[in-house]
Amino acid sequence: MKLGEGVEAAIHCVATLSSVEGNSTMPGAALAESFGLSPSYLLKHLNMLSASGILESVPGPSGGYRLAKAADSITLLDVVLAIEGRQPAFRCGEIRRNGPVKLDGSAYIKPCGINAAMLKAERAYRAALAETKLSDIVATFNREGDPRSLSASCAFVERHQRPQKPGSTKQI
Amino acid sequence: MKLGEGVEAAIHCVATLSSVEGNSTMPGAALAESFGLSPSYLLKHLNMLSASGILESVPGPSGGYRLAKAADSITLLDVVLAIEGRQPAFRCGEIRRNGPVKLDGSAYIKPCGINAAMLKAERAYRAALAETKLSDIVATFNREGDPRSLSASCAFVERHQRPQKPGSTKQI
DNA sequence: CTATTGCAGATAAAAAATATCCACGATAAA
DNA sequence: TTTATCGTGGATATTTTTTATCTGCAATAG
Numbered sequence A, B: 001m002k003l004g005e006g007v008e009a010a011i012h013c014v015a016t017l018s019s020v021e022g023n024s025t026m027p028g029a030a031l032a033e034s035f036g037l038s039p040s041y042l043l044k045h046l047n048m049l050s051a052s053g054i055l056e057s058v059p060g061p062s063g064g065y066r067l068a069k070a071a072d073s074i075t076l077l078d079v080v081l082a083i084e085g086r087q088p089a090f091r092c093g094e095i096r097r098n099g100p101v102k103l104d105g106s107a108y109i110k111p112c113g114i115n116a117a118m119l120k121a122e123r124a125y126r127a128a129l130a131e132t133k134l135s136d137i138v139a140t141f142n143r144e145g146d147p148r149s150l151s152a153s154c155a156f157v158e159r160h161q162r163p164q165k166p167g168s169t170k171q172i
Numbered sequence C: 001c002t003a004t005t006g007c008a009g010a011t012a013a014a015a016a017a018t019a020t021c022c023a024c025g026a027t028a029a030a
Numbered sequence D: 001t002t003t004a005t006c007g008t009g010g011a012t013a014t015t016t017t018t019t020a021t022c023t024g025c026a027a028t029a030g
Helices: A005-017 A028-035 A039-051 A076-084 A113-131 A134-144 A147-160 B005-017 B028-035 B039-051 B076-084 B113-131 B134-144 B147-160
Strands: A055-058 A064-067 B055-058 B064-067
Touching: A005 A028, A005 A039, A005 A064, A005 A076, A005 A134, A005 A147, A005 B113, A028 A039, A028 A064, A028 A147, A039 A055, A039 A064, A039 A076, A076 A113, A076 A134, A076 B113, A113 B005, A113 B076, A113 B113, A113 B134, A134 B113, B005 B028, B005 B039, B005 B064, B005 B076, B005 B134, B005 B147, B028 B039, B028 B064, B028 B147, B039 B055, B039 B064, B039 B076, B076 B113, B076 B134
Parallel strands: none
Antiparallel strands: A055 A064, B055 B064
């Protein structure tokens, strides 16, 4: 069981974006630089976050990304599913059917008990992820983070965020 | 997030082995045939199950595998960890340190809040897996499984299980 | 018009999962 | 004692997934 590295990157990105002001945006290149990530690859992940309705993107100069929703209505589950996909970790391959004895399909109408147990665990996992909101992450960071780290990331946002024209679809 | 196919195979194998009688064993080749799996590869997984103390192996003719513990003291978590490894799915790469601004290590003594939240979810996942015992899986199968499937797998075990000499370290 | 940015697709490189094979030691049975 | 069966470990190949890069295109602020 493994989560791709993109998940960590995505969470850090949305956390950073949660502190850009108003409808301002931050370019993907800045986010990549902020975490020492490959810009080209990070864009893929930012894209998935946009496709999932977590981020909004603005093209053109002074464009970039911003949150599409308030930070307290984005959960870790949202981000993880956006990056890793919505499929469950355990996929029942119904290997019980692949043995030498061939029974007809009607023998397998009942769902596999193993699958049920694995999915139950995954529901618990997702429920726990859904409990943590982006705003919680940010609040913890602001409360317990080291002051130097805090002011450094604050300065970084200040330096790279770009204000948008008032017309830009703004919500939150 | 993805679980390897080996997990499904491993669970089915231990479930099958839980119905061999006494200290009898079943060869890995039979287990592979039973689920239409590659024998050579399945052996790797069976090996990990042995290394984790879930299975016992007996070499020589009429050798094979059997459970090393009672079916009610083996959980799905045991099997999943044996196959997938004990590392958590989310590994904090501390990418917050990789930005252009270099702070010294003392700024990062506090554990990363993101990591904490992800690990909390994983604890929930593992706790749910630990709640399901192998004996539960088997009981559900015996209670709700299709009679044809039930008797087929019963016959399969009967045909392939091999009794051992009384000296063979037997427990349960 | 121009420079900057996101987007989509092709592609490549690296890593991991899956699968096979062989030489070896153990051992039950003939 | 011999032989055939089995698990073990290592080496290796194959396939799939992940990670990474590049290019051309559309949008748009200045």
